[in-house]
Amino acid sequence: xxxxxxxxSSLSASVGDRVTITCRASQDIGNSLVWYQxxxxxxxxxxxxxxxxxxxxxxxxxxxxxxxxxxxxxxxxLQPEDFATYYCQQYYNVPWTFGQGTRVEIx
Amino acid sequence: xxQLQESGPGLVKPSGTLSLTCAVSGGSISxxxxxxxxxxxxxxxxxxxxxxxxxxxxxxxxSLKSRVTISMDKSKNHFSxxxxxxxxxxxxxxxxxxxxxxxxxxxDFWGQGTLVTVSS
Numbered sequence: 001x002x003x004x005x006x007x008x009s010s011l012s013a014s015v016g017d018r019v020t021i022t023c024r025a026s027q028d029i030g031n032s033l034v035w036y037q038x039x040x041x042x043x044x045x046x047x048x049x050x051x052x053x054x055x056x057x058x059x060x061x062x063x064x065x066x067x068x069x070x071x072x073x074x075x076x077x078l079q080p081e082d083f084a085t086y087y088c089q090q091y092y093n094v095p096w097t098f099g100q101g102t103r104v105e106i107x
Numbered sequence: 108x109x110q111l112q113e114s115g116p117g118l119v120k121p122s123g124t125l126s127l128t129c130a131v132s133g134g135s136i137s138x139x140x141x142x143x144x145x146x147x148x149x150x151x152x153x154x155x156x157x158x159x160x161x162x163x164x165x166x167x168x169x170s171l172k173s174r175v176t177i178s179m180d181k182s183k184n185h186f187s188x189x190x191x192x193x194x195x196x197x198x199x200x201x202x203x204x205x206x207x208x209x210x211x212x213x214x215d216f217w218g219q220g221t222l223v224t225v226s227s
Contacts, residue, residue: 001169032212034212034213036214042219043202043204043217043218043219043220044153044214044217045217046213046214046215049207049210049213050210055215087152087153089153089155089212089213091210091211091212091213094158094166094212095155095166095167095168095169096143096155096212097155098152098153098154098155099152100152101152101153
């Protein structure tokens with residue numbers, strides 16, 4: 001199985017901050033990485049796939065990048081509705097595997 | 108707009124079998140998609156369980172493969188999950204999900220989730 005190591009597990013930030021969440025794959029997964037946002041009591045929602053492709057309807061303050069086997073999700077100018085838990089997931093090989101999640105909390 | 112809705116018992120006894128169904132509306136299950144089950148233990152992260160294609164092909168997570176069966180009923184436009192020999196570790200919110208038309212393994216539609224507790 002491909003292991004996805006996500007960091008940090010949680011962070012505190014203020015509205016307007018820029019935050020970055022990182023996911024490291026245990027092997028090469030090309031660009032086969034998706035980021036989800038999950039709010040309490042709700043199912044996950046796609047933000048970006050193919051490492052950096054923004055899903056339709058997702059605000060442009062969300063961005064994704066790749067460096068080797070490290071993938072980053074950046075949220076520019078954090079908004080109140082962005083406080084949630086974020087997960088990365090690889091879809092290079094079955095079994096699809098998720099990172100442990102990053103909880104973004106209000107400072 | 109496709110909608111998915113999970114249903115099934117919310118309480119299963121240890122060593123019993125967990126059985127859930129995902130009803131698909133707003134679209135046919137008999138299309139070139141993969142349909143998955145994903146679970147989330149309370150307060151924890153997401154774990155993919157397995158998937159089924161409309162052709163009937165399946166893939167399962169290796170850690171669960173010996174206990175999992177995913178099936179599809181095209182006439183009822185739903186697919187199902189069976190997990191045998193359950194323990195407390197199988198207590199979780201169970202989601203069904205559909206992958207993107209153009210990208211397999213990326214889930215664009217999810218059910219709301221159904222909580223299954225394993226307890227005597």
